[in-house]
Amino acid sequence: xxxxxxxxxxxxxxxxxxxxxxxxxxxxxxxxxxxxxxxxxxxxxxxxxxxxxxxxxxxxxxxxxxxxxxxxxxxxxxxxxxxxxxxxxxxxxxxxxxxxxxxxxxxxxxxxxxxxxxxxxxxxxxxxxxxxxxxxxxxxxxxxxxxxxxxxxxxxxxxxxxxxxxxxxxxxxxxxxxxxxxxxxxxxxxxxxxxxxxxxxxxxxxxxxxxxxxxxxxxxxxxxxxxxxxxxxxxxxxxxxxxxxxxxxxxxxxxxxxxxxxxxxxxxxxxxxxxxxxxxxxxxxxxxxxxxxxxxxxxxxxxxxxxxxxxxxxxxxxxxxxxxxxxxxxxxxxxxxxxxxxxxxxxxxxxxxxxxxxxxxxxxxxxxxxxxxxxxxxxxxxxxxxxxxxxxxxxx
Numbered sequence: 001x002x003x004x005x006x007x008x009x010x011x012x013x014x015x016x017x018x019x020x021x022x023x024x025x026x027x028x029x030x031x032x033x034x035x036x037x038x039x040x041x042x043x044x045x046x047x048x049x050x051x052x053x054x055x056x057x058x059x060x061x062x063x064x065x066x067x068x069x070x071x072x073x074x075x076x077x078x079x080x081x082x083x084x085x086x087x088x089x090x091x092x093x094x095x096x097x098x099x100x101x102x103x104x105x106x107x108x109x110x111x112x113x114x115x116x117x118x119x120x121x122x123x124x125x126x127x128x129x130x131x132x133x134x135x136x137x138x139x140x141x142x143x144x145x146x147x148x149x150x151x152x153x154x155x156x157x158x159x160x161x162x163x164x165x166x167x168x169x170x171x172x173x174x175x176x177x178x179x180x181x182x183x184x185x186x187x188x189x190x191x192x193x194x195x196x197x198x199x200x201x202x203x204x205x206x207x208x209x210x211x212x213x214x215x216x217x218x219x220x221x222x223x224x225x226x227x228x229x230x231x232x233x234x235x236x237x238x239x240x241x242x243x244x245x246x247x248x249x250x251x252x253x254x255x256x257x258x259x260x261x262x263x264x265x266x267x268x269x270x271x272x273x274x275x276x277x278x279x280x281x282x283x284x285x286x287x288x289x290x291x292x293x294x295x296x297x298x299x300x301x302x303x304x305x306x307x308x309x310x311x312x313x314x315x316x317x318x319x320x321x322x323x324x325x326x327x328x329x330x331x332x333x334x335x336x337x338x339x340x341x342x343x344x345x346x347x348x349x350x351x352x353x354x355x356x357x358x359x360x361x362x363x364x365x366x367x368x369x370x371x372x373x374x375x376x377x378x379x380x381x382x383x384x385x386x387x388x389x390x391x392x393x394x395x396x
Contacts, residue, residue: 018079025097027078028062034085034265049085049265050074052297085265086213127182130164137171139241143323147245151220156187166201173216173237175202178266180219186237186255202255213262216240216253222270224249230273233259233291234314235284239277242318246327254278257287264298273301275334277314280307305333 028037028044035046037060048058048069057071068075074084082093134154139145152174156167170187177183187201202211217240225231232243232251243251254263257278267274274295278284292302307317308329318326 021094021097022065022078025078026062027065027067027081028060030078030097031058031060031067031081032269034269036269047268047299048072048074049261049268054297054299085262087210087262124182127185130161131172131174131182133160134172141319144241144245144318147241151217151241151244153241155190170201175214175216176219177214178218178222183214188237210262211255212258212260213266214255215263215266216255217244218252218266220244221250221252225252225267226270229271230275231267231271232275232277234277235279235287236313236315238315239313242315242326243277243330246318246323246330248327248330257283259287259291259294261294264294264300268298268300271300273303275303275305277305277307279313280310303334305330 031037035049035058037044037046042061042063044060045056046058047053047056048071050069051072053071058067058069060067065077066075067081079090079093079097082096083090086096131152131154135157137148137153137155139148154172156164156170156172158168160168167187170189173186174182175184175186189197189199216237228250230250232248234240234243234251234253235257237253240251240253276288276291278288288304292304295302307313321329
Protein backbone atom coordinates (compact mmCIF):
# COMPACT_ATOMS: atom_id res chain seq x y z
CA UNK A 1 0.00 0.00 0.00
CA UNK A 2 1.28 3.49 -0.91
CA UNK A 3 2.83 5.11 2.18
CA UNK A 4 0.78 8.26 1.56
CA UNK A 5 -2.31 6.08 2.02
CA UNK A 6 -1.75 5.33 5.68
CA UNK A 7 -3.75 3.84 8.51
CA UNK A 8 -5.30 7.25 9.10
CA UNK A 9 -6.99 7.19 5.69
CA UNK A 10 -10.35 6.19 7.10
CA UNK A 11 -10.37 9.10 9.50
CA UNK A 12 -9.26 11.61 6.87
CA UNK A 13 -11.72 10.61 4.18
CA UNK A 14 -14.85 12.69 4.26
CA UNK A 15 -17.99 10.83 5.21
CA UNK A 16 -19.54 11.87 1.93
CA UNK A 17 -16.72 10.22 -0.01
CA UNK A 18 -17.15 6.96 1.86
CA UNK A 19 -20.91 7.01 1.29
CA UNK A 20 -20.35 7.69 -2.41
CA UNK A 21 -17.95 4.75 -2.58
CA UNK A 22 -20.46 2.39 -0.96
CA UNK A 23 -23.21 3.48 -3.36
CA UNK A 24 -20.99 3.00 -6.39
CA UNK A 25 -20.02 -0.58 -5.48
CA UNK A 26 -23.15 -2.56 -4.67
CA UNK A 27 -22.63 -4.87 -1.71
CA UNK A 28 -24.47 -7.83 -3.24
CA UNK A 29 -22.15 -7.72 -6.26
CA UNK A 30 -19.00 -7.51 -4.13
CA UNK A 31 -20.07 -10.28 -1.72
CA UNK A 32 -21.18 -12.30 -4.76
CA UNK A 33 -17.55 -12.51 -5.89
CA UNK A 34 -16.86 -14.71 -2.88
CA UNK A 35 -20.22 -16.27 -1.97
CA UNK A 36 -22.97 -17.76 -4.10
CA UNK A 37 -26.02 -15.63 -3.25
CA UNK A 38 -29.73 -16.26 -3.82
CA UNK A 39 -32.37 -13.49 -3.61
CA UNK A 40 -35.26 -13.86 -1.18
CA UNK A 41 -37.42 -10.83 -0.45
CA UNK A 42 -35.29 -7.82 0.49
CA UNK A 43 -32.22 -9.96 1.16
CA UNK A 44 -29.67 -12.04 -0.68
CA UNK A 45 -28.72 -15.22 1.20
CA UNK A 46 -25.63 -17.43 1.10
CA UNK A 47 -23.26 -19.59 3.14
CA UNK A 48 -21.21 -17.47 5.52
CA UNK A 49 -17.47 -17.57 4.63
CA UNK A 50 -16.44 -16.63 8.18
CA UNK A 51 -17.43 -19.90 9.84
CA UNK A 52 -18.23 -23.51 8.90
CA UNK A 53 -21.71 -22.75 7.57
CA UNK A 54 -23.91 -25.60 6.27
CA UNK A 55 -27.16 -23.65 5.92
CA UNK A 56 -27.31 -20.14 4.40
CA UNK A 57 -26.88 -17.80 7.37
CA UNK A 58 -25.38 -14.78 5.61
CA UNK A 59 -27.93 -12.10 4.77
CA UNK A 60 -27.00 -9.23 2.44
CA UNK A 61 -29.31 -6.19 2.40
CA UNK A 62 -28.74 -4.18 -0.82
CA UNK A 63 -30.93 -1.29 0.37
CA UNK A 64 -28.88 -0.73 3.51
CA UNK A 65 -25.59 -1.76 1.97
CA UNK A 66 -24.89 -4.16 4.85
CA UNK A 67 -24.34 -7.85 5.54
CA UNK A 68 -25.03 -9.90 8.66
CA UNK A 69 -24.49 -13.55 9.58
CA UNK A 70 -27.23 -14.75 11.90
CA UNK A 71 -25.09 -17.69 13.03
CA UNK A 72 -21.66 -16.25 13.90
CA UNK A 73 -22.63 -12.59 14.23
CA UNK A 74 -20.22 -11.08 11.68
CA UNK A 75 -21.71 -7.90 10.21
CA UNK A 76 -20.79 -4.63 8.53
CA UNK A 77 -20.74 -2.76 5.22
CA UNK A 78 -19.04 -3.57 1.92
CA UNK A 79 -15.62 -2.35 3.13
CA UNK A 80 -15.91 -4.32 6.37
CA UNK A 81 -16.68 -7.45 4.34
CA UNK A 82 -13.54 -7.01 2.24
CA UNK A 83 -11.45 -6.35 5.36
CA UNK A 84 -12.72 -9.56 6.97
CA UNK A 85 -12.54 -11.83 3.90
CA UNK A 86 -9.10 -10.57 2.82
CA UNK A 87 -7.68 -9.97 6.34
CA UNK A 88 -6.56 -6.49 5.30
CA UNK A 89 -6.67 -2.90 6.57
CA UNK A 90 -9.34 -0.33 5.71
CA UNK A 91 -6.97 1.37 3.24
CA UNK A 92 -6.25 -1.95 1.51
CA UNK A 93 -9.97 -2.71 1.37
CA UNK A 94 -10.57 0.61 -0.42
CA UNK A 95 -7.77 -0.22 -2.87
CA UNK A 96 -9.23 -3.69 -3.56
CA UNK A 97 -12.71 -2.27 -4.04
CA UNK A 98 -11.68 0.52 -6.40
CA UNK A 99 -8.89 -1.35 -8.18
CA UNK A 100 -6.23 1.09 -6.97
CA UNK A 101 -2.77 -0.46 -7.57
CA UNK A 102 -1.16 -1.44 -4.30
CA UNK A 103 2.02 -3.31 -5.13
CA UNK A 104 5.26 -3.03 -3.16
CA UNK A 105 8.65 -4.70 -3.45
CA UNK A 106 10.94 -6.11 -0.81
CA UNK A 107 14.56 -5.26 -0.12
CA UNK A 108 16.60 -5.96 -3.28
CA UNK A 109 19.20 -7.92 -1.33
CA UNK A 110 17.39 -9.82 1.42
CA UNK A 111 13.81 -9.95 0.20
CA UNK A 112 12.76 -8.34 3.51
CA UNK A 113 12.07 -4.79 4.58
CA UNK A 114 15.18 -3.02 5.79
CA UNK A 115 14.61 -1.66 9.30
CA UNK A 116 14.52 2.12 9.39
CA UNK A 117 14.98 2.44 5.61
CA UNK A 118 11.95 3.59 3.61
CA UNK A 119 11.42 1.38 0.55
CA UNK A 120 10.54 2.86 -2.80
CA UNK A 121 7.14 1.68 -3.92
CA UNK A 122 7.19 0.95 -7.68
CA UNK A 123 4.07 1.65 -9.64
CA UNK A 124 2.25 -1.01 -11.59
CA UNK A 125 3.61 0.59 -14.75
CA UNK A 126 7.18 0.16 -13.45
CA UNK A 127 6.55 -3.50 -12.66
CA UNK A 128 5.05 -4.07 -16.10
CA UNK A 129 8.05 -2.29 -17.64
CA UNK A 130 10.40 -4.65 -15.76
CA UNK A 131 8.51 -7.66 -17.12
CA UNK A 132 8.98 -6.34 -20.65
CA UNK A 133 12.75 -6.31 -20.06
CA UNK A 134 12.84 -10.04 -19.32
CA UNK A 135 14.33 -12.45 -21.81
CA UNK A 136 12.08 -15.16 -23.28
CA UNK A 137 12.09 -18.19 -21.00
CA UNK A 138 12.84 -21.58 -22.51
CA UNK A 139 10.08 -24.01 -21.52
CA UNK A 140 12.00 -27.05 -22.78
CA UNK A 141 8.92 -28.35 -24.61
CA UNK A 142 7.46 -26.92 -27.81
CA UNK A 143 3.92 -27.79 -26.68
CA UNK A 144 4.39 -25.70 -23.53
CA UNK A 145 6.02 -22.66 -25.14
CA UNK A 146 2.81 -20.90 -26.37
CA UNK A 147 1.26 -21.05 -22.89
CA UNK A 148 4.47 -19.84 -21.23
CA UNK A 149 4.41 -16.85 -23.58
CA UNK A 150 0.71 -16.17 -22.92
CA UNK A 151 1.30 -16.17 -19.15
CA UNK A 152 4.27 -13.83 -19.57
CA UNK A 153 6.92 -16.16 -18.10
CA UNK A 154 10.39 -14.68 -18.55
CA UNK A 155 14.02 -15.04 -17.55
CA UNK A 156 15.72 -12.29 -15.55
CA UNK A 157 19.22 -11.82 -16.98
CA UNK A 158 22.25 -11.03 -14.87
CA UNK A 159 23.18 -7.38 -14.24
CA UNK A 160 19.55 -6.30 -13.84
CA UNK A 161 18.76 -2.99 -12.13
CA UNK A 162 19.24 -2.94 -8.31
CA UNK A 163 15.55 -3.20 -7.38
CA UNK A 164 15.41 -6.58 -9.12
CA UNK A 165 18.75 -8.12 -8.06
CA UNK A 166 17.06 -10.90 -6.10
CA UNK A 167 15.44 -12.14 -9.32
CA UNK A 168 18.46 -12.25 -11.63
CA UNK A 169 19.26 -15.61 -13.21
CA UNK A 170 15.80 -16.96 -12.37
CA UNK A 171 12.48 -17.70 -14.09
CA UNK A 172 9.97 -14.97 -13.28
CA UNK A 173 6.22 -15.61 -13.00
CA UNK A 174 3.93 -12.55 -12.96
CA UNK A 175 1.27 -12.93 -10.27
CA UNK A 176 -2.05 -11.39 -11.29
CA UNK A 177 -5.39 -11.32 -9.50
CA UNK A 178 -8.68 -12.36 -11.07
CA UNK A 179 -8.95 -8.93 -12.75
CA UNK A 180 -5.52 -9.32 -14.35
CA UNK A 181 -3.88 -6.74 -12.09
CA UNK A 182 -0.26 -7.37 -11.17
CA UNK A 183 -0.11 -8.11 -7.43
CA UNK A 184 3.41 -9.52 -7.16
CA UNK A 185 6.20 -11.54 -8.71
CA UNK A 186 7.42 -15.07 -8.14
CA UNK A 187 10.69 -16.57 -9.30
CA UNK A 188 12.13 -20.05 -9.59
CA UNK A 189 15.74 -21.14 -9.80
CA UNK A 190 16.72 -22.71 -13.12
CA UNK A 191 19.32 -25.07 -11.67
CA UNK A 192 17.84 -27.56 -9.17
CA UNK A 193 21.34 -28.71 -8.16
CA UNK A 194 21.91 -25.28 -6.62
CA UNK A 195 20.72 -26.06 -3.10
CA UNK A 196 22.15 -22.79 -1.73
CA UNK A 197 19.46 -20.79 -3.49
CA UNK A 198 15.76 -21.19 -2.54
CA UNK A 199 13.77 -23.02 -5.20
CA UNK A 200 11.05 -20.36 -5.17
CA UNK A 201 10.98 -16.73 -4.15
CA UNK A 202 7.51 -15.23 -3.82
CA UNK A 203 6.59 -11.64 -3.13
CA UNK A 204 6.11 -11.00 0.58
CA UNK A 205 2.81 -9.98 2.18
CA UNK A 206 4.09 -6.39 2.18
CA UNK A 207 4.04 -6.46 -1.58
CA UNK A 208 0.32 -7.17 -1.76
CA UNK A 209 0.77 -10.90 -2.37
CA UNK A 210 -0.98 -13.14 0.16
CA UNK A 211 -0.32 -16.78 -0.52
CA UNK A 212 -3.19 -17.84 1.73
CA UNK A 213 -5.77 -16.28 -0.60
CA UNK A 214 -4.03 -16.22 -3.99
CA UNK A 215 -4.81 -18.67 -6.81
CA UNK A 216 -2.30 -18.63 -9.65
CA UNK A 217 -3.86 -18.38 -13.10
CA UNK A 218 -7.34 -17.40 -11.90
CA UNK A 219 -7.39 -14.40 -14.23
CA UNK A 220 -7.08 -16.72 -17.23
CA UNK A 221 -9.07 -19.64 -15.85
CA UNK A 222 -12.20 -17.99 -14.44
CA UNK A 223 -14.20 -17.97 -17.69
CA UNK A 224 -13.55 -21.69 -18.20
CA UNK A 225 -14.27 -22.43 -14.53
CA UNK A 226 -17.65 -20.71 -14.78
CA UNK A 227 -18.45 -22.55 -18.01
CA UNK A 228 -17.57 -26.01 -16.67
CA UNK A 229 -18.68 -25.38 -13.06
CA UNK A 230 -15.53 -27.20 -12.00
CA UNK A 231 -11.86 -26.50 -11.31
CA UNK A 232 -8.59 -28.42 -11.24
CA UNK A 233 -6.37 -27.51 -8.28
CA UNK A 234 -2.63 -28.13 -8.66
CA UNK A 235 0.38 -27.09 -6.60
CA UNK A 236 2.85 -25.11 -8.68
CA UNK A 237 3.06 -22.46 -11.38
CA UNK A 238 4.50 -24.87 -13.96
CA UNK A 239 1.75 -27.39 -13.18
CA UNK A 240 -0.87 -24.75 -14.07
CA UNK A 241 0.91 -24.04 -17.35
CA UNK A 242 1.05 -27.76 -18.25
CA UNK A 243 -2.67 -28.22 -17.56
CA UNK A 244 -3.58 -25.18 -19.67
CA UNK A 245 -1.33 -26.44 -22.48
CA UNK A 246 -3.22 -29.76 -22.39
CA UNK A 247 -6.54 -27.93 -22.76
CA UNK A 248 -7.67 -27.97 -19.12
CA UNK A 249 -7.98 -24.22 -18.86
CA UNK A 250 -10.17 -24.49 -15.73
CA UNK A 251 -6.97 -25.00 -13.69
CA UNK A 252 -5.48 -22.80 -10.96
CA UNK A 253 -2.51 -23.23 -8.62
CA UNK A 254 -2.41 -23.20 -4.82
CA UNK A 255 1.27 -22.19 -4.76
CA UNK A 256 1.75 -25.13 -2.38
CA UNK A 257 -0.37 -27.89 -0.86
CA UNK A 258 -2.49 -25.84 1.57
CA UNK A 259 -6.07 -25.02 0.60
CA UNK A 260 -7.55 -22.24 2.75
CA UNK A 261 -11.03 -20.93 3.47
CA UNK A 262 -10.11 -17.82 1.46
CA UNK A 263 -9.41 -20.03 -1.59
CA UNK A 264 -12.76 -21.78 -1.15
CA UNK A 265 -14.56 -18.44 -0.80
CA UNK A 266 -13.10 -17.30 -4.13
CA UNK A 267 -14.18 -20.45 -5.97
CA UNK A 268 -17.49 -21.27 -4.30
CA UNK A 269 -19.72 -18.90 -6.33
CA UNK A 270 -18.61 -20.57 -9.58
CA UNK A 271 -17.75 -24.19 -8.75
CA UNK A 272 -19.60 -27.35 -7.74
CA UNK A 273 -16.85 -29.92 -8.47
CA UNK A 274 -13.16 -29.66 -7.55
CA UNK A 275 -10.49 -31.99 -8.95
CA UNK A 276 -7.47 -32.21 -6.63
CA UNK A 277 -4.33 -32.99 -8.63
CA UNK A 278 -1.47 -32.39 -6.21
CA UNK A 279 2.02 -33.88 -6.45
CA UNK A 280 2.50 -37.61 -5.88
CA UNK A 281 4.33 -37.36 -2.57
CA UNK A 282 3.45 -37.44 1.11
CA UNK A 283 2.85 -33.70 1.35
CA UNK A 284 0.63 -33.76 -1.73
CA UNK A 285 -1.45 -36.67 -0.48
CA UNK A 286 -1.94 -35.18 2.99
CA UNK A 287 -2.83 -31.83 1.40
CA UNK A 288 -5.38 -33.54 -0.86
CA UNK A 289 -7.07 -35.33 2.03
CA UNK A 290 -7.30 -32.17 4.12
CA UNK A 291 -8.53 -30.11 1.16
CA UNK A 292 -11.16 -32.73 0.31
CA UNK A 293 -12.63 -32.58 3.81
CA UNK A 294 -12.72 -28.76 3.72
CA UNK A 295 -14.41 -28.74 0.32
CA UNK A 296 -16.95 -31.34 1.38
CA UNK A 297 -17.86 -29.32 4.46
CA UNK A 298 -18.28 -26.26 2.22
CA UNK A 299 -20.89 -28.11 0.15
CA UNK A 300 -18.66 -28.81 -2.87
CA UNK A 301 -17.77 -32.10 -4.57
CA UNK A 302 -14.05 -32.89 -4.15
CA UNK A 303 -12.42 -35.57 -6.32
CA UNK A 304 -8.86 -36.70 -5.58
CA UNK A 305 -6.78 -37.70 -8.62
CA UNK A 306 -3.64 -39.77 -8.08
CA UNK A 307 -0.65 -39.24 -10.36
CA UNK A 308 0.78 -42.56 -11.63
CA UNK A 309 4.39 -42.22 -10.45
CA UNK A 310 5.83 -41.35 -7.02
CA UNK A 311 7.44 -37.93 -7.09
CA UNK A 312 5.60 -36.85 -10.25
CA UNK A 313 3.59 -33.69 -10.83
CA UNK A 314 1.45 -32.50 -13.76
CA UNK A 315 4.37 -30.63 -15.35
CA UNK A 316 6.79 -33.57 -15.22
CA UNK A 317 4.09 -35.98 -16.43
CA UNK A 318 3.22 -33.69 -19.36
CA UNK A 319 6.87 -33.56 -20.40
CA UNK A 320 7.28 -37.32 -20.08
CA UNK A 321 4.07 -38.37 -21.85
CA UNK A 322 3.51 -35.54 -24.34
CA UNK A 323 0.46 -33.34 -24.66
CA UNK A 324 -2.08 -35.72 -26.24
CA UNK A 325 -1.27 -38.81 -24.09
CA UNK A 326 -1.28 -36.58 -20.99
CA UNK A 327 -4.67 -35.14 -21.93
CA UNK A 328 -6.05 -38.63 -22.59
CA UNK A 329 -4.77 -39.83 -19.20
CA UNK A 330 -6.44 -36.93 -17.36
CA UNK A 331 -9.75 -37.56 -19.15
CA UNK A 332 -9.56 -41.29 -18.39
CA UNK A 333 -8.79 -40.90 -14.68
CA UNK A 334 -11.56 -38.30 -14.34
CA UNK A 335 -14.09 -40.74 -15.83
CA UNK A 336 -12.92 -43.49 -13.48
CA UNK A 337 -13.03 -41.21 -10.45
CA UNK A 338 -16.54 -40.02 -11.39
CA UNK A 339 -17.74 -43.63 -11.57
CA UNK A 340 -16.26 -44.32 -8.14
CA UNK A 341 -17.96 -41.22 -6.75
CA UNK A 342 -21.35 -42.40 -8.03
CA UNK A 343 -20.83 -45.83 -6.48
CA UNK A 344 -19.80 -44.32 -3.16
CA UNK A 345 -22.90 -42.13 -3.21
CA UNK A 346 -25.12 -45.17 -3.82
CA UNK A 347 -23.51 -46.97 -0.89
CA UNK A 348 -23.84 -43.99 1.46
CA UNK A 349 -27.48 -43.35 0.59
CA UNK A 350 -28.35 -47.04 0.83
CA UNK A 351 -26.65 -47.40 4.21
CA UNK A 352 -28.50 -44.35 5.52
CA UNK A 353 -31.84 -45.88 4.40
CA UNK A 354 -31.05 -49.22 6.06
CA UNK A 355 -30.10 -47.56 9.34
CA UNK A 356 -33.32 -45.56 9.33
CA UNK A 357 -35.52 -48.63 8.70
CA UNK A 358 -35.15 -51.27 11.46
CA UNK A 359 -37.51 -53.88 9.97
CA UNK A 360 -36.39 -56.40 7.32
CA UNK A 361 -38.23 -55.49 4.12
CA UNK A 362 -37.95 -56.37 0.42
CA UNK A 363 -36.38 -52.95 -0.10
CA UNK A 364 -33.61 -53.85 2.38
CA UNK A 365 -32.90 -57.09 0.51
CA UNK A 366 -32.64 -55.15 -2.76
CA UNK A 367 -30.17 -52.77 -1.18
CA UNK A 368 -28.00 -55.59 0.17
CA UNK A 369 -27.86 -57.10 -3.32
CA UNK A 370 -26.97 -53.68 -4.70
CA UNK A 371 -24.17 -53.41 -2.11
CA UNK A 372 -22.64 -56.65 -3.45
CA UNK A 373 -22.66 -55.23 -6.98
CA UNK A 374 -21.16 -51.95 -5.80
CA UNK A 375 -18.44 -53.85 -3.93
CA UNK A 376 -17.40 -55.72 -7.07
CA UNK A 377 -17.32 -52.47 -9.05
CA UNK A 378 -15.28 -50.75 -6.33
CA UNK A 379 -12.74 -53.59 -6.33
CA UNK A 380 -12.40 -53.21 -10.11
CA UNK A 381 -11.96 -49.46 -9.80
CA UNK A 382 -9.41 -49.92 -7.02
CA UNK A 383 -7.20 -51.75 -9.48
CA UNK A 384 -7.57 -49.00 -12.07
CA UNK A 385 -6.90 -46.21 -9.55
CA UNK A 386 -3.93 -47.92 -7.91
CA UNK A 387 -5.42 -47.54 -4.42
CA UNK A 388 -8.15 -49.11 -2.30
CA UNK A 389 -11.41 -47.34 -3.08
CA UNK A 390 -12.80 -48.57 0.24
CA UNK A 391 -10.05 -46.57 2.01
CA UNK A 392 -11.19 -43.40 0.29
CA UNK A 393 -11.63 -40.37 2.59
CA UNK A 394 -15.38 -40.20 1.82
CA UNK A 395 -16.00 -43.23 4.03
CA UNK A 396 -15.18 -41.11 7.10
